[in-house]
Every structure is written in structure tokens, then in C-alpha cells.
Amino acid sequence: MTDLVKQILVKPIQLADQVTKAADDAHSFKQECAELKSKTEKLAALLRQAARASNDLYERPTRRIIDDTEQVLDKALALVFKCRANGIMKRVFTIIPAAAFKKMSAHLGNSIGDVSWLLRVSASAGDRDDEYLGLPPIAANEPILGLIWEQIATLHTGSLENRSDAAASLVSLARDNDRYGKLIIEEGGVVPLLKLVKEGKLEGQENAARAIGLLSRDPESVEHMMHAGVCSVFAKILKEGHMKVQAMVAWAVSELVAHHPKCQDLFAQNNIIRLLVSHLAFETIQEHSKYAVTSNKPVSMSIHSVLMASNHPNHHDNSRPPALNNHQPNEDESQIPHPLSRQQPNQMHNVITNTMAARKVSKPHQPQANNANNSHQTNQVKSSKQDHHQQQQPHHHPQHISLAGGSIKGREFEDPATKDNMKAMAAKALWHLAKGNSAICRSITESRALLCFAVLLEKGPDEVRYNSAMALMEIAAVAEQDAELRRSAFKPNSPAAKAVFDQLLSIVEKADSDLLVPCVQAMGNLARTFRATETRIIGPLVRLLDEKEGDISREAAIALTKFACDENYLNVDHSKAIIDEGGAKHLVQLVYFSEQIVQIPALVLLSYIALNVPDSEALAQAEVLTVLEWASKQGYMMQDPIVDTLLPEAKGRLELYQSRGSRGFH
Secondary structure, X not given: OHHHHHHHHHHHHHHHHHHHHHHHOOOXXXXXXXXHHHHHHHHXXXXXXXXXXXXXXXXXXXXXXXXXXXXXXXXXXXXXXXXXXXXXXXXXXXXXXXXXXXXXXXXXXXXXXXXXXXXXXXXXXXXXXXXXXXXXXXXXXXXXHHHHHHHHHHHHHOOHHHHHHHHHXXXXXXXXXXXXXXXHHHOOOHHHHHHHHHHOOHHXXXXXXXXXXXXXXXXXXXXXXXXXXXHHHHHHHHHHOOHHHHHHHHHXXXXXXXXXXXXXXXXXXXXXXXXXXXXXXXXOOOOOOOOOOOOOOOEEEEHHHHHHHHHOOOOOOOOOOOOOHHHOOOOOOOOOOXXXXXXXXXXXXXXXXXXXXXXXXXXXXXXXOOOOOOOOOOOEOOOOOOOOOEOOOOOOOEEEEOOOOOOOOOHHHXXXXXXXXXXXXXXXXXXXXXXOOHHHHXXXXXXXXXXXXXXXXXXXXXXXXXXXXXXXXXXXXXXXXXXXXXXXXXXXXXXXXXXXXXXXXXXXXXXXXXXXXXXXXXXXXXXXXXXXXXXXXXXXXXXXXXXXXXXXXXXXXXXXXXXXXXXXXXXXXXXXXXXXXXXXXXXXXXXXXXXXXXXXXXXXXXXXXXXXXXXXXXXXXXXXXXXXXXXXXXXXXXXXXXXXXXXXXXXXXHXXXXXXXXXXXX
């Protein structure tokens, strides 16, 4: 900035010298010109001091103040030139109002005040001595601008404590008013805030990260922060920072992505996904091999015993604990129970340990078990110190497994509230990063994140549970449109997917939680992953159709529609299941008596069911045909394009089958 300052100061210094010389040559208004000369000399001295300054001046106010000062000196030079007129005729035709000198003197005084303030605000913390800077005259009409300049200047040159206070002041300004946030960005506040995130003490880092999150009010602001390097700074903090700062950074990531989804991939490229999942997994599941950093104290266990257990699912010894209970290695012959076994008290732990073992041995370039040919054939386990060979009986192959979170020393000693907040913010960031992004969803689901979400849904604090449910909802929404993701992440035989399904179903069955809507939506989005035999899913969703809250009934109808619609290969089986659970009766009530926002989804679902199972006696008894005929005469319903297409076809199908005697059921 030093060279730039000198460059922009050249012209005003030259103008000041010209004003001083012209004032000496004045033939009229000599006293007034002398006063202007005095102020101009003082201003020139300040401008030269600025040019000589060893510390860089704060760029934004420097430009504005110097530009304004240059314009003032231009006008002063023009005024003084008029006073050089010689001879009676020239004086007669050179009219100078008496007030012009008074006005120009005031302008020069303001310029002196502006440049003086600029020098003080740009001084180092030691030179400034905590003096009250006040407002520069240039900011008289917009005092908040002067305050913002002062806080940003402090971020550049203040002590760490003062920089923390300045960041807190910017937090207050950004929170109060969107326009103030815009000014903070325009006046260059992002770069020093990011620097404080990297270099500050705990409180300063938190304040700066919070300010960054609050400044992300629109895509343009987020783009500015992306160009300033926010991704790399945040990645560094999530990898090495204090957990309180990491939680604030994770929150800021969620804000940035929420206001500008296009930055999702930039965060992903900076390993933010990996780091967030690592935080989610810390003390949630006990091993996180894909993302863990090697620990100095590895935990050993028998991989082969896990393989034997998974290959002999019917040979459990329930009198003995699972091999991974209490995080301790067990005997070589220890076996892992089936992950969803209802007889096991610690079901989620079994899911986790089983999946860890399965993932460990299914990595690329390692032999995998082929249970189709021989259920007793074991996997080939390759040790770093032993040749791999196929075993027919259990044999000990010690392996080292890194604990999640081992990369950040001491975080296990954080207080529980901080750990919970870290998980909540990590889940929130992953929720927004996953939204509409197949690549990121694939990265999340290929890690242990699904297991983490399942565990946290079961026993996490309220905010952690909610953010986990929202993350699962967004991943499921992407999986609905992405068949490859759906097949890889939500395979029916995947223990992690089963754990997620069980937790979603548990919440839907209880139907008394703030998590209900996202969990219902997730179940609907995953409708095509459920087999026809998975009948336990339909009943709880059908019961929600009878909810007093309209938004719950609406979401249940939309979710069930995804089971019954043409895109679902098992739509007929699911439609029969909906009827068997009493869905027709509830849907008739919703179509007749609900508000329009519920009526339309209920009518769409009822139409699909009528199309799929037109010969159903239950539909005849519920007088569904009468309902469809009534709906076809409601103009506002027929304005919906889906209803307009679907309803006539459903009514026709129902008439065809019920005309042969079904009406007799009425």
C-alpha cells in the first residue's frame, strides 16, 4: 500500500504548493488569501507526513479522503488565481463573493481534520495510545462509516485484544443492519477478519468467525469472501483450532453455503467435508478409518474374528459380549451379533461395530468374502508384516485402528456443552453442504457420516438431533434423484442404512417431535429403496394422515405418494399396504375437510391408489369414487396440473371396476 499511497498523494501535494505560491502573488483579498495559505501549508505538511509514513495507511478511507482533499485544493487554487488579477478592468470583471473565502477555509479545515484522523487511525497500537479518534469530517453525514473505518483499522494495526474488540463491534453492526454488513465488506473488513481467525486468541477468533458468518447475507458477499480465501482459513481451523472456534467456523460455513450454494464445491475442494465428518464422528462412533489421522495410541483388534462373525451370522454366542464393547480388543474367536438383532440391548453399538468391520475389509485392492458360494469361506486379510493367506479357522491378525479425532490433541477434555455444540454445528454445515449436491452427498455417505447421524438422532441433544435430521433429509432428497447414490448409500442390506431407517421410523412412530417433518420427508425421498416386504414403514406414515396439524398430514401424504406413484416399481404393493392400514378413510376426510394446502396432496395420493388398486373393496366402502367425482367439479383443485392429469384417469379406472358391483359395497 505504501507505493500506492505515495502515488495518490503526489497530485494533492503539488496542488497545495501551487495554492501557497499563488496566495503569495495575490493582488486583491490579500488577507483572505493569507489565511488560505496558512491552512494549505498545514494540510501540505500532513500530506507529506502521510507520504513518509512507514506504516501503510488503511486503503479505503485513504482513497476517499485524498480524493476529497484533491477536489478541495483544486477549488482553492481556482479561487486564489482570481485574486492575482491586476489592473482596474480585470478587478471589475473578476467578481469574488465575500463568502467564498469563508466557505473555502471551512473546506480546507475539514480536509486537515480528515488527513489528521487518517494518520491517527492508521497508526500502530503503541503509537495510538488508545486515544479517542472521533469521526473524520468526511463521515459527518454518515457516522456509521467512520465507526466501521475505525474498527477495520484496529483490525489491521491493533493489539490482539483490541482486534478482538473491533471484531465484536463489527459483529454487532453486521447483526443489526444488512447495509452495515455491506459497508464492512466494501470497506475491506473481510481480509483482516480472516487474519484474526488465523492468528487471534480464542475470543478474537470466535468474534471474527462469527462476523464472517453474519456478513454472508447474499451471494455477492459470499463471493467476495471466497476470493479473500475463507475456504483455506476455515479448513486450517477445522483441522487444528480450538473446538469453540471450530464450532463457530462450522456455523459460518453453514451460513455461507446457505446464502450461496455455488460455494459448496469450493469448500469440498478444501477438505471441509472430511473435517466436518471427523468432528461429527468424534466420540460418536469409535473408529473412523476413512478420515482418521493415525493415533499415537492405536487400538488393536482381530479383524479376522469380525469377518468370521459376519460370515457366520447364525452362530452367535449371546453369553459373550461383542468384540468391540468398551473399546477393548477381545479374544480371537469373538463374534459380532447381527446389527439389527432385536435381542441385543445395545443395538446401535452393534450396528456401528458390524459396519466398521465390513467397511474395513471391503476397501479396494483387498480380497472380499464371497458368501454366495461358501458361507464358511473366510476373507483374506493382508497384514503389513505378514503374507496374506486364506484361513478356514479363526486366527489372530492384529490390526491398528485410529480413533476419530486423534488429530487434535486434548479435545477429549473439552466440556460436554462445547462438544455438543461442535457436533450441532458440524451437522448443520453438512446439512447445507449436502443440499442439492450429488458429489458432496456421495462423499458424506462414503464416510461414516450416516452412522453418526443415526447415533446422534437416537441420543444426541435437541439441536444436534434436529441438524442431523435435516442433513439426512437433504441427502435423501438428492438420493431420490440420483439412482447411483441411492443404490450405494441406502442399500437395503447396509447396516448403516438400516440404522438410519430405524431411527427415522422411530421418530415417525412417536410423532411428537420437532424432527417429524424432516424425518417424514426423508422417508418419502427414500421410498424407492424399500422392498415390498418392508411393511413397517407404511403404517406410521398412514397414521400421520390423521394428525391435527395440517403440515404433518400434508408431508405424510406427499411421502406416501412417493410410495404409490408410477415412478416407484412397487407402487401396487405399497398402495395395497396403504389401504390395509386404513389410508383410504383418512384421505377421504382430508380431501373433503382440510385446507387446500393439504387437500391437493391428499387427492393426488388417493388418485394414485385408485389407479393402482381400482378393484379394492376398501376403496368402494370409503366411497372414493364419490370423492373423486366431487373433486373433479372443484375448479381450484382442477387448476393443479397433476390433479388435472391424474384425476380423470383415476376416476375412469374406478368407474370401470366398481360398475361391476363394487358400488354394492356402499
